Amino acid sequence: MVSYLNKGKSFLKSLIFTGNWNYENMQGSGFRLLLEDINKANDLNIDEKQIAKQSEYFNTHPFLVTFILGVWFKEFLKEGQPDYFKKVYSSALAALGDSFFWHSLRPISFIIAALFGLINPIFGVILYLLIFNFFHFSFLYIGFDMGFFMGKEVISWFNRIKFNKWSGYADFITAFLLGLLLSLGLKKYGLETINYYFTATCFLLVGFVIAKKLDVLFSLILVVLACFVMLVTKGG
Amino acid sequence: MFSYLALFFISGISSVDRNAALHMMFSRPLVLSTIVGLLFGNVYLCFLSGLLIELFGNIDVPVGTKVSKDDTFMSYTMAVLISFDVVQVLSDYLLALLVVIIFVFPVTYVDVLTRKWNQHLLMRYLKYNLYKSPFSIIWKGIMIAFLKGVVLYNLFCLVTMFIVVQIESYMSIEGNITAYIFLMSSFLAGYLMRFLSFKSIHKYVIFVMGLVLGWLVI
Numbered sequence: 001m002v003s004y005l006n007k008g009k010s011f012l013k014s015l016i017f018t019g020n021w022n023y024e025n026m027q028g029s030g031f032r033l034l035l036e037d038i039n040k041a042n043d044l045n046i047d048e049k050q051i052a053k054q055s056e057y058f059n060t061h062p063f064l065v066t067f068i069l070g071v072w073f074k075e076f077l078k079e080g081q082p083d084y085f086k087k088v089y090s091s092a093l094a095a096l097g098d099s100f101f102w103h104s105l106r107p108i109s110f111i112i113a114a115l116f117g118l119i120n121p122i123f124g125v126i127l128y129l130l131i132f133n134f135f136h137f138s139f140l141y142i143g144f145d146m147g148f149f150m151g152k153e154v155i156s157w158f159n160r161i162k163f164n165k166w167s168g169y170a171d172f173i174t175a176f177l178l179g180l181l182l183s184l185g186l187k188k189y190g191l192e193t194i195n196y197y198f199t200a201t202c203f204l205l206v207g208f209v210i211a212k213k214l215d216v217l218f219s220l221i222l223v224v225l226a227c228f229v230m231l232v233t234k235g236g
Numbered sequence: 237m238f239s240y241l242a243l244f245f246i247s248g249i250s251s252v253d254r255n256a257a258l259h260m261m262f263s264r265p266l267v268l269s270t271i272v273g274l275l276f277g278n279v280y281l282c283f284l285s286g287l288l289i290e291l292f293g294n295i296d297v298p299v300g301t302k303v304s305k306d307d308t309f310m311s312y313t314m315a316v317l318i319s320f321d322v323v324q325v326l327s328d329y330l331l332a333l334l335v336v337i338i339f340v341f342p343v344t345y346v347d348v349l350t351r352k353w354n355q356h357l358l359m360r361y362l363k364y365n366l367y368k369s370p371f372s373i374i375w376k377g378i379m380i381a382f383l384k385g386v387v388l389y390n391l392f393c394l395v396t397m398f399i400v401v402q403i404e405s406y407m408s409i410e411g412n413i414t415a416y417i418f419l420m421s422s423f424l425a426g427y428l429m430r431f432l433s434f435k436s437i438h439k440y441v442i443f444v445m446g447l448v449l450g451w452l453v454i
Contacts, residue, residue: 015257015258015259015260016256016257016258016374016378017257017374018256018257018259019256019257019373019374019375019376019377019378019381020354020357020358020370020373020374020376020377021255021256021351021354021377022351022352022354022355022357022358023301023351023352023355024355024358024359025358026301029358029361029370029373029374030370030374032370033369033370033371033374036369048367052366052367055358055361055362055366055370062259063259098297098299099433102297102298102299103297103431103432103433104432104433106261106264106294106297107294107428107432109261110264110266110290110291110294113266114266114287114290117266117270117283117287121270121273121279121280121282121283122270122274122279124266124270124283125266125267125270125271125283128261128264128266128267129260129261129262129267132260132261133260133261136259136260167433168433171432171433171439172438172439172442174432175429175432175439175440175442175443175446176442176443176445176446177446178425178428178429178443178446179442179443179444179445179446179447179448179449179450180446180447180449180450181446181450182418182421182422182425182446182447182450183446183447183448183449183450183451184450185418185421186418186422187450187451189284189414189415189417189418190412190414190415190418190419191412191415196415196419199419200418200419200422201422203419203420203422203423203426204422204423204425204426205426206423206426207422207423207424207425207426207427207429207430208426208429208430209426211426211427211429211430211431212430216292216295216296216424216427217292217296217305217337217340219423219427220292220337220420220424221334221337223420223423223424224330224333224334224337224420225334227330227416227419227420228327228330228331228334231326231327231330231409231411231416232409235409235411
């Protein structure tokens with residue numbers, strides 16, 4: 001349905017569709033923009049009112065929006081009632097996307113980049129961008145085709161690739177690499193004293209304990225203040 | 237001159253990447269700090285500073301309508317202060333970090349205002365141009381995010397610079413900055429471990445294995 005040239009254009013527009021993010025319709029304006037584009041490129045002549053209606057509330061994970069677009073067109077051409085599936089999939093993919101991209105992929109990309117960055121910061125940064133955007137671009141690029149091919153059954157594709165388990169696997173690796181990064185950092189950049197290692201261990205344990213009780217920003221303020229006190233009383 | 241223009245461009249594009257479009261992770265503290273360090277010097281310290289702030293940013297994630305604290309601003313300002321030698325000793329670093337954390341509140345609030353401004357644009361669009369393409373309001377949203385980065389990030393960066401320079405003339409204590417960065421990172425690592433969705437004792441066992449391996453083998 002979408003030629004390679006148009007697919008490239010749709011892909012680029014899907015990178016900017018969140019430009020009007022707001023509290024009224026969230027990403028609704030962007031969804032309409034993407035939809036209009038495909039409508040024009042394929043001369044589908046969808047009714048103006050139907051298109052205008054797409055400015056209503058819409059919110060999903062931005063990297064999975066093209067899947068919903070595909071489902072929308074498939075269901076529109078098949079039964080003419082795509083909005084129900086748009087609503088269902090927007091919230092389902094928002095939850096799936098948040099869980100994988102924000103909670104898991106970002107930490108794991110960061111930890112890998114940080115580990116390699118200790119050797120060469122530039123290499124680390126390149127690695128970060130490559131790892132994260134590999135998934136980001138892949139999902140955006142194949143999303144429309146997959147959504148259009150599978151229609152309202154697109155969730156079965158996510159089930160087939162066990163997408164909901166990716167977060168768990170990624171977090172497992174992240175936990176290991178975080179331990180590695182911490183001991184490497186403390187060893188390479190820290191002070192070689194018992195006091196220092198003891199303090200670092202205490203900081204880590206306090207972090208574990210209060211993580212679910214106190215907002216991270218306020219905790220960070222307290223830690224910076226604690227470091228200040230240590231510096232003034234004991235010296236650097 | 238070129239490098240200052242590049243700095244303005246970086247502040248703008250990182251704000252766009254964070255808030256409005258692209259989402260290609262140029263705005264992540266580790267990436268942004270290192271780029272600023274590459275342009276203006278002290279790339280290692282900028283990288284480590286970005287590492288600390290990114291640990292924080294990985295815990296405060298933008299889910300649903302939640303506006304997470306602007307760690308892009310934090311890392312940009314810290315990297316500029318380090319690169320321009322405003323941060324010279326450990327007390328400067330801690331002070332700058334504290335000031336930046338305080339300024340992150342107004343900067344983040346502007347994110348909320350930006351979304352309200354986008355809402356205003358949308359309401360006008362729905363009233364007067366419903367049958368036209370929404371491209372113009374999307375483009376305006378991106379431009380506003382760009383301007384927010386250029387104006388706000390640099391303004392608060394200058395104010396932070398001024399405060400740190402004023403205070404460092406009264407108080408300047410030398411120390412190992414990287415050692416303290418990893419001390420604070422240890423604390424945030426505790427937070428990040430609790431944040432990871434893998435819920436079981438295995439998560440902690442794996443973490444300790446990583447710690448031990450890093451310590452003994454490498």
